Amino acid sequence: MCRLCWTVLMLLLLAIVGAAYKFGIRGSTAPAEDGRLAILLTDGERARVLSEMRAFLVAVQAIAEAAANDKPGDAAAAARKVGMAAQRGVPVALMAKLPLEFKRLGLSTHRAFDQLALDAEQLGDRDHTLNQLAKLMRNCVGCHAAYRLGVRGVADRPRSQG
Numbered sequence: 001m002c003r004l005c006w007t008v009l010m011l012l013l014l015a016i017v018g019a020a021y022k023f024g025i026r027g028s029t030a031p032a033e034d035g036r037l038a039i040l041l042t043d044g045e046r047a048r049v050l051s052e053m054r055a056f057l058v059a060v061q062a063i064a065e066a067a068a069n070d071k072p073g074d075a076a077a078a079a080r081k082v083g084m085a086a087q088r089g090v091p092v093a094l095m096a097k098l099p100l101e102f103k104r105l106g107l108s109t110h111r112a113f114d115q116l117a118l119d120a121e122q123l124g125d126r127d128h129t130l131n132q133l134a135k136l137m138r139n140c141v142g143c144h145a146a147y148r149l150g151v152r153g154v155a156d157r158p159r160s161q162g
């Protein structure tokens with residue numbers, strides 16, 4: 001192949017690798033003033049992520065209450081609502097803005113809720129359920145410590161003003 005062709009091919013490959021890095025690994029992010037990484041989303045996308053978060057909180061509360069009352073069926077039902085099924089239908093444009101590590105933590109949280117549901121049904125062991133809850137909540141803590149949401153161009157605009 002001619003030299004020019006090789007150069008063009010290399011540049012194309014670099015562009016593809018760059019795009020893959022930007023959209024697949026780094027996402028749409030900027031350092032925030034509080035030391036976390038802000039994920040820059042549109043208002044609609046942010047509303048979607050936050051509503052998913054509130055669903056997580058609802059599930060955590062319901063699972064703790066179900067465990068306290070020794071009702072594994074209730075714990076399973078609450079956990080399943082935020083399992084992998086809840087994750088379907090996330091728009092590609094939003095996915096592309098999320099950093100790889102954020103996606104990994106998010107998916108592993110959904111998966112852990114599914115596992116908790118399955119085990120609660122099959123074992124009905126509330127200590128096991130509480131252990132699973134405590135463990136999966138490390139994902140909540142870890143992700144919140146590392147990421148926050150922001151609006152493009154205003155990385156550290158507080159959520160409450162948006």
Ligand code: HEC
Pocket residue numbers: 050051053054056057060102103105106109136137139140141143144147148149150159
């Ligand atoms: C993959 C990352 C990630 C995981 C995992 C995660 N969160 Fe979040 N959560 C966020 C981000 C980012 C925000 C926005 C924080 C900000 O902008 O300051 C948020 C916000 C929230 C909010 C505020 C919602 C609102 O309306 O303002 C709640 C409640 C919440 N998370 C609960 C949870 C719970 C409970 C879990 C675990 C079961 C969890 N989150 C797991 C990333 C995550």
